[in-house]
Amino acid sequence: MANAKRKFALWRVSAVLALIFISGPDEILFAAPTTQQYLNVMTICGLGSHITLDNNTKEKVQVMLEEGISQGKAVNDIAPKIADLVLAGKQPELYDKYVKCMREMMSQGATPEGRQEALLQNLTENTPVTKIDEAYGQPSRITNSRGIRTDEYTGEGHYLYLVRNSKQLLAFGLSVDSAQAMKKQIPLLGLSEYNPATGETVNHSKLGEITIGWLSSHCDNFAAVLINPRYGYFSTSKCYFGNPGHYKNFYFGFNGEDVVEPCRSTSLYDWPERMLLANVKCKGVQKMHPEFVLVPVVDFDDEMAELLANKVQGYRYSGAAPNLVRDW
Numbered sequence: 635m636a637n638a639k640r641k642f643a644l645w646r647v648s649a650v651l652a653l654i655f656i657s658g659p660d661e662i663l664f665a666a667p668t669t670q671q672y673l674n675v676m677t678i679c680g681l682g683s684h685i686t687l688d689n690n691t692k693e694k695v696q697v698m699l700e701e702g703i704s705q706g707k708a709v710n711d712i713a714p715k716i717a718d719l720v721l722a723g724k725q726p727e728l729y730d731k732y733v734k735c736m737r738e739m740m741s742q743g744a745t746p747e748g749r750q751e752a753l754l755q756n757l758t759e760n761t762p763v764t765k766i767d768e769a770y771g772q773p774s775r776i777t778n779s780r781g782i783r784t785d786e787y788t789g790e791g792h793y794l795y796l797v798r799n800s801k802q803l804l805a806f807g808l809s810v811d812s813a814q815a816m817k818k819q820i821p822l823l824g825l826s827e828y829n830p831a832t833g834e835t836v837n838h839s840k841l842g843e844i845t846i847g848w849l850s851s852h853c854d855n856f857a858a859v860l861i862n863p864r865y866g867y868f869s870t871s872k873c874y875f876g877n878p879g880h881y882k883n884f885y886f887g888f889n890g891e892d893v894v895e896p897c898r899s900t901s902l903y904d905w906p907e908r909m910l911l912a913n914v915k916c917k918g919v920q921k922m923h924p925e926f927v928l929v930p931v932v933d934f935d936d937e938m939a940e941l942l943a944n945k946v947q948g949y950r951y952s953g954a955a956p957n958l959v960r961d962w
Contacts, residue, residue, distance in 0.1 A: 679756055746770075747790040754794070754819040758880070759803055759931035763796070770794065779955035784946065792818050795928075795946055797956060805930040807946045808841075809887075816842030820927050825878040839878075841927065847920035849873060849886065850912040858888075858909050867951065869926070869943040870911070872936060883934075885943035887926030926950075 676695065746769075753761075753769040770787040773796075777784050782804075787794040795807030806821045817840055825838045837843050850856050853873035867890055872883040914920070928943040938958055945956035 679752075750789045750792075750794075751819065754808070754821060757806065757821040766794070766796070777949075777955035780957040780959055782942075782955075782957045784949060784956050786949070793950060795949070797928075797942065797946060802932065804932055804934075805928050805942060805946070807926065807928045807943075809926045809947065809950050810841055811925075813842075816840065816923060816925075820884070820929075822880040822882055822929050822931075823875065823878065823884065825875050841924050844886070844924055845920065846888070846911050846914070846922045850920070856911050858911055867926075867947055869928070869940065869947055871940060882929050882931065883939060885928040885930075885939060886924035887928070887943065887947040888922055889925050 676692075749769040753766065757766075766787065770789055773785040774788040775784075775786040781799055783798050785796040785798075787796075791812040792808060792810045795805075795809070796803060797805040797807065808818065808821060810816055810818055820839055820841060823839045826835050827838065828835050838848065849870070852875075853871070855871060856873065857871045858868045867887060869885055869887040872885055873879075874881075874883050911919075926943075926947045928939075928946055930939050930942070934942070942956060942958060945954070948954060949956050
């Protein structure tokens with residue numbers, strides 16, 4: 635059975651590799667990537683699927699590609715050898731995500747939006763900053779405040795934030811500013827639920843697929859915290875989703891100006907500093923989608939993580955550089 639699974643996985647990756655190189659221009663936006671572009675895609679997709687490519691493997695892939703192309707070999711002759719090399723000793727079940735990423739990266743990679751979406755779907759704390767720069771370009775803003783550096787990348791309708799100290803990456807942040815961008819993938823989250831009543835599987839991995847009401851029933855003691863009425867936004871206490879969230883905590887942010895009538899009686903201006911969102915029964919609040927998420931990749935105590943989430947979200951509105959000092 636294991637050999638059968640392995641052969642099927644090999645066939646899938648081989649088929650994708652062949653598709654990358656032989657599809658017509660209407661199907662693949664850049665049908666003949668350079669060797670370096672191809673290796674970049676393999677690296678990014680490998681990180682997202684927990685598949686690492688050491689230098690020795692990369693060199694072998696490069697030799698296979700360059701020799702095969704120079705000898706005029708058909709791609710369907712080269713692809714199985716590359717697939718066999720990449721799959722060697724790996725678990726076949728990892729390849730659904732790997733193959734999906736390869737297909738999307740190579741078919742959409744000619745557009746900035748395609749590169750950014752593929753990166754968000756596979757972003758981890760191990761993703762090299764150079765790969766982020768390739769998808770977004772250089773950061774549009776870099777600030778330093780009391781030992782915390784924040785890099786802001788401007789994407790198609792969204793902003794990606796890298797927060798670090800002098801030693802390591804601390805957190806990712808994602809903020810959106812359009813309805814279209816609500817379809818953006820939340821870094822490190824691949825959550826879905828089966829609904830036995832409808833027989834459908836519902837995804838909860840993008841900002842537009844999540845609401846306050848849903849979070850209230852899936853996050854322990856889910857609360858609005860650190861409300862900032864000056865700029866009309868609030869962030870939340872932590873949500874933990876286990877394996878689908880890579881065992882990380884997630885802190886969501888909402889725009890208080892989205893509170894609609896007849897919910898003004900429960901507007902954030904009237905809330906205490908910390909309020910359990912399950913107690914806010916107004917449907918207009920319960921249906922609100924987050925416009926921001928912070929994902930710490932190191933261990934923070936809850937108060938510090940909530941503080942950082944609020945400040946990184948506020949960075950977009952106020953321009954105040956994020957730090958871990960309570961100043962209100």
